[in-house]
Amino acid sequence: MESPRHGPPGPPAKPPGQRGTILVVDGDPAVRRVLRLVLEGEGWRAITAPDGRRALAIVEAAPPDVVLLEVSLSDLPGTDVAAALAKRSPRPRVVLMSAYPRPFAGAADAFLAKPLLIGRLVRLLERLEG
Numbered sequence: 012m013e014s015p016r017h018g019p020p021g022p023p024a025k026p027p028g029q030r031g032t033i034l035v036v037d038g039d040p041a042v043r044r045v046l047r048l049v050l051e052g053e054g055w056r057a058i059t060a061p062d063g064r065r066a067l068a069i070v071e072a073a074p075p076d077v078v079l080l081e082v083s084l085s086d087l088p089g090t091d092v093a094a095a096l097a098k099r100s101p102r103p104r105v106v107l108m109s110a111y112p113r114p115f116a117g118a119a120d121a122f123l124a125k126p127l128l129i130g131r132l133v134r135l136l137e138r139l140e141g
Contacts, residue, residue, distance in 0.1 A: 031076030031140055032056040036066040036092070037108070038085050046079065046127075053133055063087030067095060075103050077139055079132075080119075082109040093118040104139040 033055045035046045043059040050057040060066040063084045082089040093105045097118035107119040
């Protein structure tokens with residue numbers, strides 16, 4: 012399930028054929044590993060963080076194009092991390108992920124229910140980058 016949100020523009024579009032950087036934020040190391048492998052296989056640069064504080068530090072140091080963000084993190088709610096990211100300029104696109112199949116209001120550009128369908132994830136990321 013996905014629910015796009017319109018808002019301020021994110022980072023500038025990449026040249027054709029060049030994919031951007033995606034930050035995967037999830038407390039489960041297996042989820043981070045699998046998503047990193049899938050995203051890299053699809054041509055994106057993928058970096059990972061296990062929690063909200065580390066994600067915010069990564070974004071501060073080198074802003075990604077898109078952040079895949081689990082709602083339930085060990086240190087901060089994903090919705091709070093998304094709200095902090097929404098105040099940045101340029102603002103990365105944010106996709107909230109959760110095993111609870113309901114959209115979350117707030118600063119996210121989209122929502123994906125877990126378990127993730129890889130084809131849906133790839134199409135959504137392509138749309139957010141395009």
